[in-house]
Amino acid sequence: xxxxxxxxxxxxxxxxxxxxxxxxxxxxxxxxxxxxxxxxxxxxxxxxxxxxxxxxxxxxxxxxxxxxxxxxxxxxxxxxxxxxxxxxxxxxxxxxxxxxxxxxxxxxxxxxxxxxxxxxxxxxxxxxxxxxxxxxxxxxxxxxxxxxxxxxxxxxxxxxxxxxxxxxxxxxxxxxxxxxxxxxxxxxxxxxxxxxxxxxxxxxxxxxxxxxxxxxxxxxxxxxxxxxxxxxxxxxxxxxxxxxxxxxxxxxxxxxxxxxxxxxxxxxxxxxxxxxxxxxxxxxxxxxxxxxxxxxxxxxxxxxxxxxxxxxxxxxxxxxxxxxxxxxxxxxxxxxxxxxxxxxxxxxxxxxxx
Amino acid sequence: xxxxxxxxxxxxxxxxxxxxxxxxxxxxxxxxxxxxxxxxxxxxxxxxxxxxxxxxxxxxxxxxxxxxxxxxxxxxxxxxxxxxxxxxxxxxxxxxxxxxxxxxxxxxxxxxxxxxxxxxxxxxxxxxxxxxxxxxxxxxxxxxxxxxxxxxxxxxxxxxxxxxxxxxxxxxxxxxxxxxxxxxxxxxxxxxxxxxxxxxxxxxxxxxxxxxxxxxxxxxxxxxxxxxxxxxxxxxxxxxxxxxxxxxxxxxxxxxxxxxxxxxxxxx
Numbered sequence: 001x002x003x004x005x006x007x008x009x010x011x012x013x014x015x016x017x018x019x020x021x022x023x024x025x026x027x028x029x030x031x032x033x034x035x036x037x038x039x040x041x042x043x044x045x046x047x048x049x050x051x052x053x054x055x056x057x058x059x060x061x062x063x064x065x066x067x068x069x070x071x072x073x074x075x076x077x078x079x080x081x082x083x084x085x086x087x088x089x090x091x092x093x094x095x096x097x098x099x100x101x102x103x104x105x106x107x108x109x110x111x112x113x114x115x116x117x118x119x120x121x122x123x124x125x126x127x128x129x130x131x132x133x134x135x136x137x138x139x140x141x142x143x144x145x146x147x148x149x150x151x152x153x154x155x156x157x158x159x160x161x162x163x164x165x166x167x168x169x170x171x172x173x174x175x176x177x178x179x180x181x182x183x184x185x186x187x188x189x190x191x192x193x194x195x196x197x198x199x200x201x202x203x204x205x206x207x208x209x210x211x212x213x214x215x216x217x218x219x220x221x222x223x224x225x226x227x228x229x230x231x232x233x234x235x236x237x238x239x240x241x242x243x244x245x246x247x248x249x250x251x252x253x254x255x256x257x258x259x260x261x262x263x264x265x266x267x268x269x270x271x272x273x274x275x276x277x278x279x280x281x282x283x284x285x286x287x288x289x290x291x292x293x294x295x296x297x298x299x300x301x302x303x304x305x306x307x308x309x310x311x312x313x314x315x316x317x318x319x320x321x322x323x324x325x326x327x328x329x330x331x332x333x334x335x336x337x338x339x340x341x342x343x344x345x346x347x348x349x350x351x352x353x354x
Numbered sequence: 355x356x357x358x359x360x361x362x363x364x365x366x367x368x369x370x371x372x373x374x375x376x377x378x379x380x381x382x383x384x385x386x387x388x389x390x391x392x393x394x395x396x397x398x399x400x401x402x403x404x405x406x407x408x409x410x411x412x413x414x415x416x417x418x419x420x421x422x423x424x425x426x427x428x429x430x431x432x433x434x435x436x437x438x439x440x441x442x443x444x445x446x447x448x449x450x451x452x453x454x455x456x457x458x459x460x461x462x463x464x465x466x467x468x469x470x471x472x473x474x475x476x477x478x479x480x481x482x483x484x485x486x487x488x489x490x491x492x493x494x495x496x497x498x499x500x501x502x503x504x505x506x507x508x509x510x511x512x513x514x515x516x517x518x519x520x521x522x523x524x525x526x527x528x529x530x531x532x533x534x535x536x537x538x539x540x541x542x543x544x545x546x547x548x549x550x551x552x553x554x555x556x557x558x559x560x561x562x563x564x565x566x567x568x569x570x571x572x573x574x575x576x577x578x579x580x581x582x583x584x585x586x587x588x589x590x591x592x593x594x595x596x597x598x599x600x601x602x603x604x605x606x607x608x609x610x611x612x613x614x615x616x617x618x619x620x621x622x
Contacts, residue, residue, distance in 0.1 A: 047518050072521075074524045074526050075524075078522050079522075083515075086519040088534055090534075102524065
């Protein structure tokens with residue numbers, strides 16, 4: 001269990017957070033740039049000391065400003081993956097990974113580094129210099145290096161943002177698997193809610209130095225606590241398996257049941273993303289009509305007012321949310337437990353391969 | 355430049371030609387006037403080899419001191435922000451603009467027999483004035499800012515996250531300095547070292563004033579050249595050619611050596 005409490009002045013605003021994440025679980029902090037996300041990681045790693053705060057990991061206390069305890073970064077056992085990866089340019093890939101491995105003969109250090117690189121499928125790049133590696137390769141080396149320390153906690157700063165769109169999906173999938181495997185508490189920060197939803201078991205939305213809401217990605221999307229969270233959570237993400245169809249559309253069989261169509265190409269496992277404001281709701285017994293291709297029977301889970309709109313949390317059975325006006329919500333008499341049909345156009349359905 | 359217009363041909367190219375001629379002509383002239391035989395025979399002359407040996411050892415020791423003390427000092431100046439830092443940086447660079455004669459007087463005033471710390475130095479049983487140790491001191495004083503400046507800007511250019519990554523990977527501040535900061539700043543440090551060494555080899559004024567010009571004890575090559583200049587112009591010329599050749603060879607080999615070994619890897 002990683003526990004963080006920190007209060008610090010950061011330029012224009014004050015960082016004030018209290019977070020915890022369990023072993024084997026990933027808390028993704030999502031928020032716009034300048035919200036104080038990276039500062040949280042730096043406080044945990046000991047790279048910056050907050051005015052007031054307490055950081056503990058398992059039964060180790062790393063920081064307690066009340067007693068003046070501030071353990072040096074090198075003794076905190078944090079695996080920190082920096083945003084631009086921060087690989088040492090003068091060392092080869094394997095030497096980067098072997099850097100934290102100490103007190104062993106060179107051959108043994110190399111063997112362990114190779115083992116880790118192998119796990120990420122980049123063992124053949126062991127002798128390459130960082131500047132010759134692609135973004136995706138650098139990311140793998142950086143994660144391998146962070147794990148080489150056998151960290152007690154893993155900290156990831158925008159692990160996917162330095163990658164191009166094509167590499168991002170596969171790198172994200174790989175990273176999610178690694179995070180599940182390591183079994184240490186993980187804190188991840190990202191400016192992209194979709195990324196947070198894919199990698200985090202729980203998501204905390206951070207704005208102006210404060211965590212404004214915490215929960216599962218579906219919970220946040222379904223019942224955002226503020227219009228900021230509503231706007232930030234943006235697209236709904238469903239998972240399924242895509243199959244190109246003769247009619248030129250891609251049909252996706254959703255995990256857990258149901259199927260949707262998209263105009264975007266796709267084949268195999270995909271993430272389907274659609275914005276809540278693209279989704280319309282109709283009474284459960286309405287016959288199919290109109291131009292929308294996607295009709296999904298859903299159950300209403302929550303109804304949350306955000307300003308002049310209503311965010312409706314749905315189960316289809318995967319979590320989904322729709323954003324409708326006050327007036328339509330009244331007409332439909334929506335309440336938790338009631339049934340409805342969610343409809344949206346195939347053209348509003350984006351596919352990301354997983 | 356792909357589209358070179360009249361400006362290149364009428365202004366830039368001729369200006370470069372003028373600059374090149376002006377800067378290289380004296381050096382070329384030294385070699386034109388000195389045949390290889392003169393060179394060899396001048397080395398055989400009294401004191402020439404001694405002067406060369408003295409120049410090389412004193413400058414090497416001075417550069418050693420400069421690197422040993424200057425590298426951590428430059429790192430601190432480059433990586434920390436503290437009050438009075440700008441003043442410190444200026445103080446460290448001051449010897450750069452000091453005329454060598456002033457440097458010599460200053461050293462005498464500080465460490466000479468009647469100087470501020472003269473008594474202390476004497477009590478410690480150290481003799482600086484008119485000794486080889488004095489030569490090393492003068493060279494160190496004059497050449498150090500060249501290294502410090504370069505080292506400081508090399509350390510300033512380092513990516514902060516490299517140093518932070520090293521810390522989070524279990525390396526102490528000292529280990530981070532040795533294993534990450536120095537290797538990654540390598541190219542800048544080496545070029546600073548080359549500059550400082552070049553300056554030390556050519557040092558004349560401060561050495562003359564502080565250590566004097568005694569054959570075999572304090573007479574480095576520049577001082578030997580000056581001594582011959584009034585009586586034996588050819589000899590002075592030959593010794594000058596030797597100094598140019600030695601300096602050039604030294605600097606070139608420093609650059610090549612480091613270039614092949616680790617500069618290639620550290621350069622981004």
